[in-house]
Structure formats: C-alpha cells, structure tokens
Amino acid sequence: MAFFHRHPRLRLAGLLSAPLMWLAVAYLGALAVLLVSAFWTVNGFTGEVVREFTLANFRTLVTEEVYRNVTLRSIGVAVAVTAICVVLAVPMAFYMAKVAAPRSRHWLVILILTPLWASYLVKAYAWRVLLANDGPVDWLFFGHGPGYGLLATVVVLTYLWLPYMILPLYAGLERMPSSLLEASGDLGARPLRTFRAVVLPLLVPSIIAGSIFTFSLSLGDYITVQIVGGKTQLLGNLVYANIGAANNLPFAAAIATVPVLIMVIYLVAVRRSGALEEL
Amino acid sequence: MRHRGKALVSVLAVGVLALAGCGGGDDGGSGSGPGGMSVPKVDKMAQLGAGEGTVNVIAWAGYVEDGSTDPKVDWVTGFEKETGCQVNTKVAGTSDEMVALMKTGEYDVVSASGDASLRLIYGGDVAPVNTDLIGNYKDVFEGLKNKTWNSVDGQPYGVPHGRGANLLMYRTDTVKPAPTSWSAVFDPSSPYKGKITAYDSPIYIADAALYLMKTKPELGIKNPYALDDAQFKAATDLLTQQNDLIGEYWSDYTKEVQAFKSGDSVLGTTWQVIANLAKADKAPVEAILPTEGATGWSDTWMISSKAKHPNCGYLWMNHIISPKANAGVAEWFGEAPANKLSCAETADKNHCATFHAEDEKYFEQVWYWTTPLAQCVDGRTDVTCKDYAAWTQAWTTIKG
Incomplete structure (x- = not known):
C-alpha cells in the first residue's frame, strides 16, 4: 500500500484502468463496430456478411422514401413525448419541491419512482389491455378511445419516461432558494409572472437534462410500439426487423446510425445553448 | 484530460483498423448461389455407428x-x-x-x-x-x-x-356473412377496416401473390414464391393498399389471441394452433381454408x-x-x-x-413457405425473380 501511496500516478492508473477499459472496449468499441459494419453488405442468398466497403446501405437509407418517413415519425414521437413530459412534470415537480410539506416530499418521490420497480414489459402489456377494444380507455371516451396506433405509442412512452423528467426537475427546484419566489412576490409579481420570469429560466437546465432522457429513450424504443403501436413502424422496429427477420446486420447498423446522429446533433445544440455547463 | 482523450482515440483507431483488416481476409464464400445453383457435394452417411454421447x-x-x-x-x-x-x-x-x-x-x-x-x-x-x-x-x-x-x-x-397451413380466422359474431375467400382481407371497401390483421413477415407477400394467382390470371403467377418484377409490383401494391385496412400486424401468437378475444382484430391470417387457443379462451372465432388455398409451412x-x-x-x-x-x-x-x-x-x-x-386434398391447396430466389423457383429461366432480400426491403416499404 505504501508503494501506491508514493506513486500517486500508478494509483490513479490502477483505479481508472478498469472503467476506462470498459469505456473504450465495451462501450466505444461496440459503437465503432457498428459504424464499420454499416459499410458492409450481406450476400442475399447465403446470408453471409460481405466485408467490402460500400455506401449502398446509406444510399438506400437516403433514397428510399420509407426510411425518411420513419425517421421523421420517430423524431415526431420523441418530440411529442418530451413535450408532454415537460408539461406534466413541471407542475408535479413544483408541487413536490415547493408546495408539499417537507415531510411528505420523500413519500412523493417514492411514489414517482414506484412505477420504475415494475418491468417495462409488464407496464407496456398493461397498457395494451387498457387500450383494448371495449377496454377501460374506450369506456372513458364513450367508445371512442384511440385504440392501438401512433397516439397510443406516444401516451405509453410518456407514461414510461415521465419519472425521468420529474426527477431532474424536482432536483433543480429543490436547489432553487424559496427566497427568490418570495422576493418576486414582494416586488409585486403575480404567481404566473413569478413562474414565467423566475422559475422557468432557472429550470431550463433541468428541463434539458430530462429531455435528453425522454428524447433518447423514445427515439430508440421498439418494444412499446410493437405492443400498442398497431401497424406503426419506428426506427427501432426497422433495426430489429433487419437483425431478426432479414438477417441483414450491416443495414441494421446503417439504420442505427440515424438515431445516433440525431442525438449527437441534439447534444451539440444543447451544448451550444450553454445549458450543459449549468447542470 | 487531453491525454486520456488521445489514448481513447488511438484505441478506437486501432480497433477500426483491425476490423477493416478482417475485411480483406476471408471472403470467397459467396461463389455458389442463385446464378449457377449447383449443390455443393457432400457425402451422405453410409452406415450408422455408435452414438457420440x-x-x-x-x-x-x-x-x-x-x-x-x-x-x-x-x-x-x-x-x-x-x-x-x-x-x-x-x-x-x-x-x-x-x-x-x-x-x-x-x-x-x-x-x-x-x-x-x-x-x-x-x-x-x-x-x-x-x-x-x-x-x-x-x-x-x-x-x-x-x-x-x-x-x-x-x-x-x-x-x-x-x-400446417396459414388460415383465415374471423370473429363469428361480427364478420357476417362468413368469409370464404382471401378477398375479405384485401377488399378496399371492407366494413372491417382497422380491424384486419396480417402476419408480420416478408414471407406474407406470398399470401398476396397467391390471391393474385387466382384472381388475376393475366399476371401469370404460377408459384407465389417466384415473382418477376411486374408480378412482385402487383403483390406489393395489393399489400400497400391493404395496409389502410390493417389494425395491427402480428408475429407473436399470444398477441393475436388477445387481439381476437378483445375484438381489436376480427379478421385475418392465422395458424390452426392460434385458432384453437383463441377458442379455448372463449373467443367466438372460426378458422377456414379459403377457396384460393393458402400458404403454409x-x-x-x-x-x-x-x-x-x-x-x-x-x-x-x-x-x-x-x-x-x-x-x-x-x-x-x-x-x-x-x-x-x-x-x-x-x-x-x-x-x-x-x-x-391425412388430408392430402387439403394440403394440395397449401403453398409451403419457400425461400424466394433470383432464379425463379417455378422454373422460369427467361426472367429474374425477386429474391428474399428484395422481399424484406419491400415489406418495410409496405408497412410505411
């Protein structure tokens, strides 16, 4: 032990080598393999991967209309889910952090977290039953429930990812001194003005943090849409279909680069806005 | 920080190079195939020996x-x-x-x-x-x-x-009169729009081809798994049009049983075992072999x-x-x-x-799943057929 004490660099290396190996080999390595294999093709008959550089996959991806439609649909779903999550989560988080008695706060946090204890699949299938023909949701809307489809997908994804939006918002609001709200009130601002001019600007970094979760999780999802999406296809379904049914790993990899690219653009935009530094 | 970043990049670069290196090495496995279609010579076993455990x-x-x-x-x-x-x-x-x-x-x-x-x-x-x-x-x-x-x-x-055969299943309480033909799932003015289901696999294109084989003889389809460009387009067009009628596609049989039980699906393709499970679940369903015959496995x-x-x-x-x-x-x-x-x-x-x-008559009407090849499986040599890769791509497009 004394040896490591005298050599702090070695100690640091020992400490960091395992996680770094993980990051480099398992995490970034997997992404590199994905990127490389996206430029290969598959022999249509024998199903063997042809390891020759070609842009064919990306050409198909760009020229075929269906992939553009599916990409836009996926982005639309991710944006809608994120927007609804923000609208629902802001008042909930505000109530939890500022209005509720301090003692009941952690109970509320636990309540928000409880759905996360159940399996993702169980929740999705529960929604399949809820949304079924003549099911509870249909009954609620006098027989005109949404049924399975795009709308159902957005609803269920919102339900699944809401905690990931509430928690950063709650953390952000808890850090915000209540004296700011009082000062705003003392200076004559009505509650709505206080919310708009004081709370919301301070909340932006938390909203962005939450949106990274809800946006990326929605963008990659393929199970929920399989269960309640009816005939809807999202990017995740195309990846899944090309790995499972079509045995076309290179094309699946090419499709998988699309959400990666979208997320990179999104993160760069977030960084530009300067919100990341405030996290 | 700078340091570590550089190390990571170099590790990545090495990985990419190594993979690219694999590229040149082992191909050549793509020789035999649809073009020549010769079977690699493999000897069959001459006599049985003792088990290997x-x-x-x-x-x-x-x-x-x-x-x-x-x-x-x-x-x-x-x-x-x-x-x-x-x-x-x-x-x-x-x-x-x-x-x-x-x-x-x-x-x-x-x-x-x-x-x-x-x-x-x-x-x-x-x-x-x-x-x-x-x-x-x-x-x-x-x-x-x-x-x-x-x-x-x-x-x-x-x-x-x-x-087994892929059958046409319907809810007896809603679908009246009882269907006898696959036209029930392809009719653009179907009263069951939004409650029709279909099997979620590229191989389902053969179901449309089979239907066209019987209803549009001018297309000249002899085998639903051997489709040239025009025939393939007719089949995929039919399925694109059918997409408007579909409530959901199924590939998980438990999902189909539940959809028929709740009435989310009332009409569509199925397997005998699914029909039996749905009936056991007290869903009022019946499964038939339509007059055009069916695909199967x-x-x-x-x-x-x-x-x-x-x-x-x-x-x-x-x-x-x-x-x-x-x-x-x-x-x-x-x-x-x-x-x-x-x-x-x-x-x-x-x-x-x-x-x-034991019903060979029944199975005579069944077209078993076959891999579509570029060299038409119905024996035509004057045209190229669409292979399974094309079928897969088309299936994505059909679902939109």
Whole structure:
C-alpha cells in the first residue's frame, strides 16, 4: 500500500484502468463496430456478411422514401413525448419541491419512482389491455378511445419516461432558494409572472437534462410500439426487423446510425445553448 | 484530460483498423448461389455407428421438450436414456437465425422450415440424408417426401417433421356473412377496416401473390414464391393498399389471441394452433381454408455437413419422427404430424382430423413457405425473380 501511496500516478492508473477499459472496449468499441459494419453488405442468398466497403446501405437509407418517413415519425414521437413530459412534470415537480410539506416530499418521490420497480414489459402489456377494444380507455371516451396506433405509442412512452423528467426537475427546484419566489412576490409579481420570469429560466437546465432522457429513450424504443403501436413502424422496429427477420446486420447498423446522429446533433445544440455547463 | 482523450482515440483507431483488416481476409464464400445453383457435394452417411454421447439441436420453440416446461410434455428424456445421446437444444426464433446458427458448424441437427432449408442445402451447410438408416422414414406420409424444399434431384436432405397451413380466422359474431375467400382481407371497401390483421413477415407477400394467382390470371403467377418484377409490383401494391385496412400486424401468437378475444382484430391470417387457443379462451372465432388455398409451412429435420455427432444426429432424426414423439410434438405445437402412425398415439384422438394430417386434398391447396430466389423457383429461366432480400426491403416499404 505504501508503494501506491508514493506513486500517486500508478494509483490513479490502477483505479481508472478498469472503467476506462470498459469505456473504450465495451462501450466505444461496440459503437465503432457498428459504424464499420454499416459499410458492409450481406450476400442475399447465403446470408453471409460481405466485408467490402460500400455506401449502398446509406444510399438506400437516403433514397428510399420509407426510411425518411420513419425517421421523421420517430423524431415526431420523441418530440411529442418530451413535450408532454415537460408539461406534466413541471407542475408535479413544483408541487413536490415547493408546495408539499417537507415531510411528505420523500413519500412523493417514492411514489414517482414506484412505477420504475415494475418491468417495462409488464407496464407496456398493461397498457395494451387498457387500450383494448371495449377496454377501460374506450369506456372513458364513450367508445371512442384511440385504440392501438401512433397516439397510443406516444401516451405509453410518456407514461414510461415521465419519472425521468420529474426527477431532474424536482432536483433543480429543490436547489432553487424559496427566497427568490418570495422576493418576486414582494416586488409585486403575480404567481404566473413569478413562474414565467423566475422559475422557468432557472429550470431550463433541468428541463434539458430530462429531455435528453425522454428524447433518447423514445427515439430508440421498439418494444412499446410493437405492443400498442398497431401497424406503426419506428426506427427501432426497422433495426430489429433487419437483425431478426432479414438477417441483414450491416443495414441494421446503417439504420442505427440515424438515431445516433440525431442525438449527437441534439447534444451539440444543447451544448451550444450553454445549458450543459449549468447542470 | 487531453491525454486520456488521445489514448481513447488511438484505441478506437486501432480497433477500426483491425476490423477493416478482417475485411480483406476471408471472403470467397459467396461463389455458389442463385446464378449457377449447383449443390455443393457432400457425402451422405453410409452406415450408422455408435452414438457420440451428445447431440446439439437447433429447433423451433416447443419442438424439443424434456419436461422442463411441463412435466407431462417430454419426448427427450427417454431418448437420452435409450441412446446415451445427451440433447442440447438451442431455440431459434426465425428461419434466418437458424441459417446463421447452422453456419457456425457447432450444431448437428436443425428443424428447418421451407424458407430456410434451400438456403442450407445450397450453402453446403447440411448433408444429404441416407433414409435407409432412419427406420421410421417409411411411415412418413408420401405427400411429404421428396419435395422441392427437402430434396434435390430425388435425394432427400432431411426427414419431414410436420406441417400446417396459414388460415383465415374471423370473429363469428361480427364478420357476417362468413368469409370464404382471401378477398375479405384485401377488399378496399371492407366494413372491417382497422380491424384486419396480417402476419408480420416478408414471407406474407406470398399470401398476396397467391390471391393474385387466382384472381388475376393475366399476371401469370404460377408459384407465389417466384415473382418477376411486374408480378412482385402487383403483390406489393395489393399489400400497400391493404395496409389502410390493417389494425395491427402480428408475429407473436399470444398477441393475436388477445387481439381476437378483445375484438381489436376480427379478421385475418392465422395458424390452426392460434385458432384453437383463441377458442379455448372463449373467443367466438372460426378458422377456414379459403377457396384460393393458402400458404403454409412444412418443417424438415436436417443434419449439418459439419456435424460432430452424426450418429446421435441420425438417432435423433429417427426418434423425433417416431410415432410417439412425433405425436407429442404435433399436439404440443399444434400441427399435423409427419408420421402416419402418430395419429394413433395422440392424446386427443381427433388431433389428426383437426389438423388434416391425412388430408392430402387439403394440403394440395397449401403453398409451403419457400425461400424466394433470383432464379425463379417455378422454373422460369427467361426472367429474374425477386429474391428474399428484395422481399424484406419491400415489406418495410409496405408497412410505411
């Protein structure tokens, strides 16, 4: 032990080598393999991967209309889910952090977290039953429930990812001194003005943090849409279909680069806005 | 910080280079194929030796049951005791997965459907089978022997396992009058719009082709798995139009049972076993073989050309089509057995009647799943047909 004490660099290396190996080999390595294999093709008959550089996959991806439609649909779903999550989560988080008695706060946090204890699949299938023909949701809307489809997908994804939006918002609001709200009130601002001019600007970094979760999780999802999406296809379904049914790993990899690219653009935009530094 | 970033980048770069390096090395495996279509020469086994103590099996879920799912469902333990061949099972979810697994050479036998078997034969992954070494082969229904999906030039490449047809299922309380034709799922002005379902796989394009084969003879479709450009376009156009009618596509059978029970789906393609499960669930459904006939599946047990345990593989192929085991699988999975003697062994004495096991007339109307190839499987040589890769791409486009 004394040896490591005298050599702090070695100690640091020992400490960091395992996680770094993980990051480099398992995490970034997997992404590199994905990127490389996206430029290969598959022999249509024998199903063997042809390891020759070609842009064919990306050409198909760009020229075929269906992939553009599916990409836009996926982005639309991710944006809608994120927007609804923000609208629902802001008042909930505000109530939890500022209005509720301090003692009941952690109970509320636990309540928000409880759905996360159940399996993702169980929740999705529960929604399949809820949304079924003549099911509870249909009954609620006098027989005109949404049924399975795009709308159902957005609803269920919102339900699944809401905690990931509430928690950063709650953390952000808890850090915000209540004296700011009082000062705003003392200076004559009505509650709505206080919310708009004081709370919301301070909340932006938390909203962005939450949106990274809800946006990326929605963008990659393929199970929920399989269960309640009816005939809807999202990017995740195309990846899944090309790995499972079509045995076309290179094309699946090419499709998988699309959400990666979208997320990179999104993160760069977030960084530009300067919100990341405030996290 | 700078430091570490650089190290990461170099690690990545090395990885990419190493992978790119693999690129040049091992191809050449793409020679034989649709163009020439010659079968790689693989010798069949001349005589049976002693078991090797192990057999590695790739199978559909429910095909190899050793009592761990249900203690009463077990046709493996007895085989292991009798032959000393320990059975290791790998369950595959799709035909493509089966093909990929067989290419590893780690497995001895596989229960291949017709859309996998030809690829395995022409890929040289499976060996021809010496049926003289398989005692139970003589009791297999003649209608299953030496078919295009399990033999080449009269040489069997496997033993038939069982078969079934894709049927048309409907809710008897909502769909009136009862449908008799596939037109029910393709009619653009269908009153059941939004409640029609279809099988979620590129192979479903064959269902549309079969329908066109009967209703649009001018297209000249002779086999729903051999479609040239014009025929393929007609089939995919029909399915694109059908997409408006579809509520959801299914590939998970439990999902279809539930959809029919709740009424989310009222009309669409199905398997006999799903119809039975839905009826057992008190859903008012009926499944019929429409007048146009139907697509279907016929599975074959094949042995790897690289089998490390060929003797146990042969013993397994003989066992799985023996009357008792074959009856067990057929009942558990819900299909027609391949062995004529199985019909006397099923627990439900009506099983063979329900699944039309002895009804060759019924199966004459069934087009079993076959891999579509660029060289048309109906024998035409003046045109190129759409291969399975094109079918897969089209299926994505159809679903939109």
